[in-house]
Amino acid sequence: MLTRREALFGAAIGAAAVAAMPAFSTTAAQANIGTLARERIKLVAPPFVHPHDQVAKGAPKIIEFTMTIEEKPVVIDADGTTLNAMTYNGSVPGPLMVVHQDDYVELTLINPDTNTLAHNIDFHAATGALGGGELTLVNPGEQVTLRFKATRTGTFVYHCAPGGSMIPWHVVSGMSGAIMVLPRDGLKDDKGKPVKYDSIFYIGENDFYIPRDEKGNFKSYETAGDGYDDVIKVMRGLIPTHVVFNGKAGSLTGDNAMKAKVGETVLIVHSQANRDTRPHLIGGHGDYVWEEGKFANPPAKDLETWFIRGGSAGAALYTFLQPGVYAYVNHNLIEAVELGATAHFMVEGEWNDDLMTQVEAPKPVATN
Amino acid sequence: MPLHIPRFASVAMAAAVIPVGLSMQAVGDRGGDRQPYSAAPPAAMTVSLLPGSIVYPMPGEFLKDGRPQRNPRLSRQFNKPLEIMTYQVSAADYADCVAAGGCQPPQEARAIPDDAPVTGVSYLDANAYARWYSEATGDHWRLPSDEEWAFAAAERFTGEFEGVEDDADNPARRWLTSYKAEVALNRRPDPLPRSRGSFGVNSRGLADLSGNVWEWTSTCYVRATLAADGIGVASSIDNCGVHVVEGFHRTYMSNFVSDGKSGGCAVGTPPDNLGFRLVRDRPGWAKRILSRLGLI
Numbered sequence: 001m002l003t004r005r006e007a008l009f010g011a012a013i014g015a016a017a018v019a020a021m022p023a024f025s026t027t028a029a030q031a032n033i034g035t036l037a038r039e040r041i042k043l044v045a046p047p048f049v050h051p052h053d054q055v056a057k058g059a060p061k062i063i064e065f066t067m068t069i070e071e072k073p074v075v076i077d078a079d080g081t082t083l084n085a086m087t088y089n090g091s092v093p094g095p096l097m098v099v100h101q102d103d104y105v106e107l108t109l110i111n112p113d114t115n116t117l118a119h120n121i122d123f124h125a126a127t128g129a130l131g132g133g134e135l136t137l138v139n140p141g142e143q144v145t146l147r148f149k150a151t152r153t154g155t156f157v158y159h160c161a162p163g164g165s166m167i168p169w170h171v172v173s174g175m176s177g178a179i180m181v182l183p184r185d186g187l188k189d190d191k192g193k194p195v196k197y198d199s200i201f202y203i204g205e206n207d208f209y210i211p212r213d214e215k216g217n218f219k220s221y222e223t224a225g226d227g228y229d230d231v232i233k234v235m236r237g238l239i240p241t242h243v244v245f246n247g248k249a250g251s252l253t254g255d256n257a258m259k260a261k262v263g264e265t266v267l268i269v270h271s272q273a274n275r276d277t278r279p280h281l282i283g284g285h286g287d288y289v290w291e292e293g294k295f296a297n298p299p300a301k302d303l304e305t306w307f308i309r310g311g312s313a314g315a316a317l318y319t320f321l322q323p324g325v326y327a328y329v330n331h332n333l334i335e336a337v338e339l340g341a342t343a344h345f346m347v348e349g350e351w352n353d354d355l356m357t358q359v360e361a362p363k364p365v366a367t368n
Numbered sequence: 369m370p371l372h373i374p375r376f377a378s379v380a381m382a383a384a385v386i387p388v389g390l391s392m393q394a395v396g397d398r399g400g401d402r403q404p405y406s407a408a409p410p411a412a413m414t415v416s417l418l419p420g421s422i423v424y425p426m427p428g429e430f431l432k433d434g435r436p437q438r439n440p441r442l443s444r445q446f447n448k449p450l451e452i453m454t455y456q457v458s459a460a461d462y463a464d465c466v467a468a469g470g471c472q473p474p475q476e477a478r479a480i481p482d483d484a485p486v487t488g489v490s491y492l493d494a495n496a497y498a499r500w501y502s503e504a505t506g507d508h509w510r511l512p513s514d515e516e517w518a519f520a521a522a523e524r525f526t527g528e529f530e531g532v533e534d535d536a537d538n539p540a541r542r543w544l545t546s547y548k549a550e551v552a553l554n555r556r557p558d559p560l561p562r563s564r565g566s567f568g569v570n571s572r573g574l575a576d577l578s579g580n581v582w583e584w585t586s587t588c589y590v591r592a593t594l595a596a597d598g599i600g601v602a603s604s605i606d607n608c609g610v611h612v613v614e615g616f617h618r619t620y621m622s623n624f625v626s627d628g629k630s631g632g633c634a635v636g637t638p639p640d641n642l643g644f645r646l647v648r649d650r651p652g653w654a655k656r657i658l659s660r661l662g663l664i
Binding site: 078079215217322324346348349350351362 | 431435477479537538539540543544547548551554559591603604629
């Protein structure tokens with residue numbers, strides 16, 4: 001009988017044989033690859049995004065990224081509940097990658113031998129080979145490099161997909177992120193007029209399924225594999241124990257609240273690799289929202305709440321008009337308040353009385 | 369009910385005593401005229417505080433000209449001794465009340481030490497315990513009022529997070545500064561209750577104040593409009609469905625809430641846990657004082 005560890009590796013080795021076939025990456029139509037300029041990007045942890053041009057400069061390039069997979073316990077709420085996380089580049093969610101249409105994304109994915117599981121990456125932005133998943137399965141101690149052409153514009157999820165139950169398990173253990181493929185001439189409003197953002201935040205939303213002991217307390221496990229059976233049982237119930245932004249309840253509040261100023265335009269990219277969600281900016285709106293995240297479609301205007309389908313990423317552009325502390329939530333308010341899906345924006349600036357004013361402060365109800 | 373907020377200690381006495389008297393009646397004066405239970409629970413350790421005074425920010429929300437104000441500071445004089453539990457009521461103490469049928473089980477599933485403070489208890493639970501414990505011991509026990517708590521907490525008392533900026537043209541400035549003030553405290557959540565005494569003793573000999581268990585008081589939430597002089601109260605509304613909770617910072621919770629994380633504190637750091645300690649009244653003594661002041 002196989003041990004858990006052997007079983008996990010066994011599954012990995014079968015699929016790894018596919019990855020060993022080099023034929024795919026050396027076939028036709030790549031004559032010009034050697035002539036393209038290369039640019040190396042250093043990824044940064046969410047909610048921040050690496051520096052990038054909104055309008056592309058020059059011809060398509062090969063954009064090189066490196067991501068190192070890290071399996072590690074992470075605390076996901078204020079009570080110290082621990083998830084045996086699997087991460088792209090050490091963060092949950094993985095970093096947002098930004099390129100332009102017709103650029104080539106060249107990712108080196110490293111699985112250090114300190115990890116215990118095989119991993120890969122499926123880019124929803126990529127075409128073929130299960131989004132690259134077939135070509136990128138790496139065991140602990142291996143690395144792989146994949147190149148794909150960013151043919152379609154928009155925000156797209158990427159996630160780990162190492163086969164069978166491993167797929168949802170790795171995803172709800174934190175292995176997802178997003179890539180944004182911008183039109184070469186930048187974003188446009190519904191009338192085709194260029195729009196720009198002053199700052200960008202990437203909010204990855206995760207649903208977690210942490211098993212409980214007989215008293216109802218969350219359990220912790222020495223390794224991810226030790227918790228596998230229990231976690232799968234909770235996952236099958238489809239009711240998450242945690243729904244959080246940026247990997248942890250409260251990770252985008254307080255000290256880590258996002259900052260903006262009145263008059264600034266912010267692009268909020270929101271991804272959910274597994275489950276539907278409905279972002280809402282309390283006291284604000286979505287001026288232009290690409291609900292499905294695909295920039296070839298005109299953005300919807302003046303949205304109150306937008307729907308992000310599980311397995312997709314969307315983008316909302318908003319110019320702050322009023323100062324204050326804003327809550328950005330998943331407007332299933334149970335998930336926002338009880339399960340963790342709340343972030344804050346601190347917005348500085350001058351108050352606009354015309355937009356809102358308290359005509360009369362609370363006082364006792366008038367009686368005769 | 370209009371309420372005058374006096375400026376000086378000598379006048380403050382009357383205002384200080386009135387809410388205490390009200391809360392005593394609310395709990396019910398069960399004093400010494402009841403037969404104690406045959407198997408009385410162990411007597412709680414208490415500290416008797418000598419009369420003294422504090423400068424005290426009143427709890428609640430205060431408006432003037434329709435704008436939020438800093439909570440008025442009052443000099444409060446306590447002219448009688450205050451006898452208050454040294455420790456918060458423990459999980460084991462509370463379990464006695466549950467076993468005797470006087471209390472609902474706490475909403476607490478975590479493994480915590482028996483001698484840790486009871487947590488997962490609402491205002492209603494705390495009052496049920498006070499009732500049961502009074503009957504069981506034959507003494508009169510009740511929750512402290514907010515000002516009694518502040519007096520007993522001494523240097524451990526913090527009070528409100530208040531927005532420091534008061535800008536008539538920009539209400540957001542206050543929201544932002546109070547949010548930042550809370551962030552600046554840099555207090556990380558500390559969820560698991562610990563054994564009694566883990567948070568040390570204050571200058572008055574009370575243990576575990578302002579640790580990771582917040583404490584219910586008998587004081588109702590109030591919203592008051594200050595008079596033009598900024599001292600008197602023009603009008604006020606009590607909401608006794610919400611009570612003042614004291615600890616590392618002051619907050620306000622609905623009576624039925626037993627988990628601090630789910631009530632109050634819309635933004636920022638909510639209480640880690642909710643618990644309580646009690647005050648013992650000596651009715652004869654209190655009545656003598658009150659009658660001397662002509663209040664009863």
